[in-house]
Amino acid sequence: AQSVTQPDIHITVSEGASLELRCNYSYGATPYLFWYVQSPGQGLQLLLKYFSGDTLVQGIKGFEAEFKRSQSSFNLRKPSVHWSDAAEYFCAVGLTSGTYKYIFGTGTRLKVLA
Amino acid sequence: KAGVTQTPRYLIKTRGQQVTLSCSPISGHRSVSWYQQTPGQGLQFLFEYFSETQRNKGNFPGRFSGRQFSNSRSEMNVSTLELGDSALYLCASSLVPGMPDTQYFGPGTRLTVL
Numbered sequence: 001a002q003s004v005t006q007p008d009i010h011i012t013v014s015e016g017a018s019l020e021l022r023c024n025y026s027y028g029a030t031p032y033l034f035w036y037v038q039s040p041g042q043g044l045q046l047l048l049k050y051f052s053g054d055t056l057v058q059g060i061k062g063f064e065a066e067f068k069r070s071q072s073s074f075n076l077r078k079p080s081v082h083w084s085d086a087a088e089y090f091c092a093v094g095l096t097s098g099t100y101k102y103i104f105g106t107g108t109r110l111k112v113l114a
Numbered sequence: 115k116a117g118v119t120q121t122p123r124y125l126i127k128t129r130g131q132q133v134t135l136s137c138s139p140i141s142g143h144r145s146v147s148w149y150q151q152t153p154g155q156g157l158q159f160l161f162e163y164f165s166e167t168q169r170n171k172g173n174f175p176g177r178f179s180g181r182q183f184s185n186s187r188s189e190m191n192v193s194t195l196e197l198g199d200s201a202l203y204l205c206a207s208s209l210v211p212g213m214p215d216t217q218y219f220g221p222g223t224r225l226t227v228l
């Protein structure tokens with residue numbers, strides 16, 4: 001079955017430290033990949049997306065993600081975390097089997113220590 | 115260009131009542147999807163509309179329904195509310211369905227059922 005896994009429910013990092021959020025998917029072909037961020041009580045904001053081409057994708061707010069086909073992963077990274085990055089992060093895949101649809105991971109909640 | 119707007123932002127209802135939520139997509143976007151977000155279940159797909167027709171539907175009971183108008187605005191209705199319907203309801207718009215595209219989310223409607 002098609003699925004998206006974010007193995008870390010909670011992550012805590014110190015401000016200024018580097019960050020990596022993991023995302024793995026299960027799908028027979030290369031999906032379209034997205035990372036969204038959600039601040040408390042808000043909707044989801046698109047950070048970055050990968051459709052094809054260069055496997056290292058740059059996004060907003062200093063985030064980047066790397067698609068690794070061999071590992072079925074699309075991990076999100078940031079070299080230096082700011083306190084304002086505290087939020088929940090969702091990985092999503094867009095699948096084109098039959099009708100196009102999105103599947104979301106369960107999210108990773110990021111806490112940033114001052 | 116204005117983003118996706120959802121009204122109302124907050125709602126409090128009692129069990130057995132019904133509720134209607136509204137979503138206005140980004141100008142030019144013709145596809146609208148609805149999601150239910152709860153702490154336990156994460157983001158779950160409700161349905162997708164395009165050209166006033168429901169294209170996809172998630173695994174929700176018939177109490178959940180929706181429609182789309184000719185201007186692409188969409189409403190979703192929940193009848194006979196249950197306590198478990200308390201959630202953040204998110205609307206997302208994209209240009210067209212059925213092809214790889216980015217979904218843009220509104221801020222959501224927080225529904226509380228007492």
